[in-house]
Amino acid sequence: MNKRWQISRRTFLKGVGASLALPYLDIMGSQGKAAALAKPPKRLACIFQPNGVFPEAWDVTGTGMDFQFSPILEPLKNLRSELSILSNIDNIGRGHVQMTGSFLTGTTINGRKNAISLDQIVANAIGNETPFPSITLGTEPPRQGSAGNEPISFANTVSWSSETTRISPEINPRVAFDRMFRDKSGPKALRQAQQRRSVVDLVLEDAKSLQRKASSQDHSKIGEYLDSVRSLEVQIEKTLNPPERSWKPLSPPDLQRPDAGIPEDRQEHLKLMIDLMVLAFWTDTTRVGTLMTAHGFSRQNFSFLDGVTSDHHGMSHHKFQDQAVDEYTRVSRWYIEQLAYMLDRMKSINEGNGSLLDNSTVLYGSSMKDGNGHKKENLPIVLAGRGGGSLKPLGHLVCKEHTPLANLHLTLLQKQGIEIDNFNNASTGTIGELI
Numbered sequence: 001m002n003k004r005w006q007i008s009r010r011t012f013l014k015g016v017g018a019s020l021a022l023p024y025l026d027i028m029g030s031q032g033k034a035a036a037l038a039k040p041p042k043r044l045a046c047i048f049q050p051n052g053v054f055p056e057a058w059d060v061t062g063t064g065m066d067f068q069f070s071p072i073l074e075p076l077k078n079l080r081s082e083l084s085i086l087s088n089i090d091n092i093g094r095g096h097v098q099m100t101g102s103f104l105t106g107t108t109i110n111g112r113k114n115a116i117s118l119d120q121i122v123a124n125a126i127g128n129e130t131p132f133p134s135i136t137l138g139t140e141p142p143r144q145g146s147a148g149n150e151p152i153s154f155a156n157t158v159s160w161s162s163e164t165t166r167i168s169p170e171i172n173p174r175v176a177f178d179r180m181f182r183d184k185s186g187p188k189a190l191r192q193a194q195q196r197r198s199v200v201d202l203v204l205e206d207a208k209s210l211q212r213k214a215s216s217q218d219h220s221k222i223g224e225y226l227d228s229v230r231s232l233e234v235q236i237e238k239t240l241n242p243p244e245r246s247w248k249p250l251s252p253p254d255l256q257r258p259d260a261g262i263p264e265d266r267q268e269h270l271k272l273m274i275d276l277m278v279l280a281f282w283t284d285t286t287r288v289g290t291l292m293t294a295h296g297f298s299r300q301n302f303s304f305l306d307g308v309t310s311d312h313h314g315m316s317h318h319k320f321q322d323q324a325v326d327e328y329t330r331v332s333r334w335y336i337e338q339l340a341y342m343l344d345r346m347k348s349i350n351e352g353n354g355s356l357l358d359n360s361t362v363l364y365g366s367s368m369k370d371g372n373g374h375k376k377e378n379l380p381i382v383l384a385g386r387g388g389g390s391l392k393p394l395g396h397l398v399c400k401e402h403t404p405l406a407n408l409h410l411t412l413l414q415k416q417g418i419e420i421d422n423f424n425n426a427s428t429g430t431i432g433e434l435i
Contacts, residue, residue: 040351041129041247042388042416043281043360046119046290047342048103048158049335050096050298051316052368053380057329060085060396067396072332075340076382081393082343082357084383084434088399089408091367091376092426096313097147099367099376100155100296106406106426109150115424117160118363118409120167123288125418129246130286134159137176137273138169138292139266140300147297155296158367169292173258173272180276180285181255247284250352255279266304267338274342281356282349293335296367302331316371328371339364343384354386361387361412379405383434390415397433407431 053072060067067085069077076083093099093108101109104117119134127133142153159167170176258276263269270293277289294300299311308315308327315331318324346357353359365381368374385391406426411434413420 038247040353040356040359040388041126041284041287042390043287043289043356044119044122044412044416045277045281045288045342045360045362046104046158047339047362047364048100048290048292048296049332049364049366049380050100050155050294050296051312052366052371052375053332054318054325054328055370055375055378057325057332058369058380059087063396063398065395072329072336073382075333075337076343079340079343079347079384080395082347082384082386084391084394085396086381086383086399086408086431087378087396088401088403089379089381089405090402091379091405093376095147095150095374096297096368097150097152097155099374100158101150101160102405103158103296103365103367104290104409105158105160105424106404106409107424109154112150112154113163114160114166115163115426117158118412118423119159119288119290120161121413121418121420122416123286125416126287130284132180132280132286134288134290135176135180135277135280135286136167136169136290136292137277138171138295139269139273140292140295140298141171142168143295143297152297157292158296159290167290169290171273172262173269173276174260176273176276177258180280181257181283245284249282249284250350253279253282266300266302267334270338271341274338274345278342278345278349278356281346281360293338302327302334305330305334313371318372320372339382339384346385354388357384358386359388360385361391361415363408363412377402381408387415390417391434394433397431399431399433403431404428411435 057071058073060070060073062068065080073085091099091102092106093102098108101114104119105115107115119136123134136157136159138156140156142156145152147155154166157166157169159169161167170179258272263272273291277291280286280289294312297313299313301311302308308330310324310327312331315324315328318328343357343362346360346362347355349356351359362384363381364384365379367379368376369378369380383391384393386393404427406423407429408431410420410423410427411430413423414430415434
């Protein structure tokens with residue numbers, strides 16, 4: 001090969017306000033080939049579904065790979081070999097707000113404090129290798145009001161970067177796309193980053209000076225603010241001095257910018273957010289993603305589904321009335337259809353050493369089993385993917401009765417290679433069958 005025609009493996013495709021890492025090409029030479037043949041990274045996706053399910057329509061029969069799909073889970077039937085459906089996993093807390101908050105932390109919201117969530121622990125461990133340590137996407141804005149002692153807005157997210165800091169999901173597809181894929185290497189982007197860095201430097205200097213004079217209570221609040229500013233500082237530094245990438249996608253995705261605004265069609269909206277998460281994993285923009293399919297106290301209207309007339313939260317308090325149970329089950333099945341779409345999409349992306357799904361762990365579930373009574377025992381939980389070889393799909397896995405949700409999180413952290421023997425002081429051990 002004539003070396004005059006070689007290009008750097010750091011060459012990017014440029015579009016309108018966006019850039020995309022190229023897959024390995026012959027003209028990149030041996031360095032590009034080595035990078036392309038590197039082992040694909042592990043990813044973690046956490047998918048939250050609100051309001052629980054009707055237990056009799058969710059629960060599967062049989063164990064191991066010989067289980068029988070339930071009415072709600074039937075859309076996953078072609079993905080049997082990729083799944084572990086877990087039984088006997090229990091949550092803690094009470095009501096929608098607390099139980100949503102504990103979905104990825106394993107602890108309850110107490111005095112408006114929680115704990116760092118599973119996704120953010122993983123992001124802190126592996127996020128330095130990608131432009132974004134993690135992404136958090138959703139479809140509904142925060143709701144107002146209160147439930148007990150907690151604001152309903154707290155059920156807007158399951159991601160917490162500290163005990164007092166929630167990460168609000170981005171619900172606008174175009175805004176999410178632009179944040180992840182806008183061109184960060186052009187002169188304009190670099191000028192903006194330099195300007196932002198100057199502002200951040202000034203803010204840090206002023207905040208540190210103020211912190212030295214503040215009361216002990218304000219000292220911690222300013223400390224949390226400084227943490228968020230430092231996070232911005234890291235993003236700016238990655239723009240100005242992009243790190244050498246250890247992984248390049250083997251096939252170029254179609255980088256299409258979504259239309260402006262939030263789609264009125266609920267299925268189109270959720271599908272767009274799913275596509276963005278898959279695209280972020282595919283391009284190695286991030287390796288940790290969290291998706292709120294809806295607010296934890298969601299009252300979304302599902303009248304676009306045949307036979308459904310009421311809102312999701314209302315039908316979840318079904319009181320065993322046939323019409324409400326039927327609608328509740330139809331909505332739960334619709335959510336599983338969206339999960340099946342995501343898993344099929346991930347399975348179709350070849351990464352040389354298996355598919356994107358093979359190299360990912362997908363945690364899907366709700367923070368309550370049944371909305372009628374806010375039941376927190378035996379949660380609806382699905383694991384998919386093989387975690388880059390660290391997980392083996394087991395079909396229907398019946399765990400020990402009353403296994404804490406935190407035990408699952410501890411197990412998944414260890415599968416990500418994070419050396420930790422306790423999760424937020426809420427775990428009692430790991431799930432041995434998954435080890």
